[in-house]
Amino acid sequence: MRLAVLSDTHGNAVAFEAVIRDLHKQSPDAVVFLGDLVMRGPQPAECVELLQGLNPLVSVRGNHDQYFARYQNPSDWQPKTAKGELNLRHFIYNTGLLSKEERNWIGGFPTEFLLQDGAFQAELYHASPDSLAKVSWPWSTPDELDELRKHEKTRLVLYGHIHHAFVRSVYGRVIVNSGSIGLPFDRDNRASYCIVDWEGDNLSAQVRRVSYDIDRVIRIARDRAMPDADLFELAVRQAVFPYAMQTAAAGVSG
Ligand SMILES: [Fe+2]
Numbered sequence: 001m002r003l004a005v006l007s008d009t010h011g012n013a014v015a016f017e018a019v020i021r022d023l024h025k026q027s028p029d030a031v032v033f034l035g036d037l038v039m040r041g042p043q044p045a046e047c048v049e050l051l052q053g054l055n056p057l058v059s060v061r062g063n064h065d066q067y068f069a070r071y072q073n074p075s076d077w078q079p080k081t082a083k084g085e086l087n088l089r090h091f092i093y094n095t096g097l098l099s100k101e102e103r104n105w106i107g108g109f110p111t112e113f114l115l116q117d118g119a120f121q122a123e124l125y126h127a128s129p130d131s132l133a134k135v136s137w138p139w140s141t142p143d144e145l146d147e148l149r150k151h152e153k154t155r156l157v158l159y160g161h162i163h164h165a166f167v168r169s170v171y172g173r174v175i176v177n178s179g180s181i182g183l184p185f186d187r188d189n190r191a192s193y194c195i196v197d198w199e200g201d202n203l204s205a206q207v208r209r210v211s212y213d214i215d216r217v218i219r220i221a222r223d224r225a226m227p228d229a230d231l232f233e234l235a236v237r238q239a240v241f242p243y244a245m246q247t248a249a250a251g252v253s254g
Pocket residue numbers: 008010036062064161162163254
């Protein structure tokens with residue numbers, strides 16, 4: 001079984017298209033998406049269309065997708081923090097470009113998924129089994145990473161959210177973070193996704209990094225007067241988390 005693991009497109013369809021071109025060359029048997037389809041980037045409708053075109057086995061709900069479950073309209077949201085105000089600006093931008101049906105589709109993603117293939121079992125989350133926003137860094141202790149699974153039988157855990165790709169073995173299981181397609185924060189500004197293969201007890205995972213036209217997605221953000229376009233440009237050019245000044249009180253999260 002060959003699985004393509006995609007996550008955190010964040011409205012960057014230029015990066016998403018480049019990943020899909022690379023993905024087709026890898027001939028996966030199935031595709032899964034780990035959340036945060038839109039928000040922070042300029043092309044939400046294009047990302048919806050690209051994801052639907054891949055016919056993924058599952059799309060799990062991220063903390064940014066959760067806004068579409070929580071709020072029907074921007075007027076439903078009264079932010080109390082600078083981070084909330086930033087996210088509301090992007091919610092307004094996104095609701096202007098997505099149909100109600102598309103917003104409900106995003107808000108309806110399941111919060112977790114158990115993938116079973118014969119005796120093989122994988123757990124899929126955006127951030128963790130009990131939170132859509134918990135931050136589990138690549139350098140977490142084995143015990144911390146072990147909290148990312150619920151079931152003893154699980155061989156593979158897939159999650160997103162942190163925008164840092166990594167693969168680690170912990171207590172006989174493989175933990176994979178596929179990184180972010182649209183907004184990597186690990187100082188490598190190429191789009192990130194993973195290919196995972198298993199057959200019987202043999203399991204391997206590779207992180208793939210794909211170059212794309214960064215100038216083009218920035219131009220689209222400017223042309224569409226996307227809010228916080230300066231921060232977006234900094235993020236996609238340097239692959240850093242640029243929202244710290246706006247969100248210092250709330251902490252860093254993808
Ligand atoms: Fe994210």
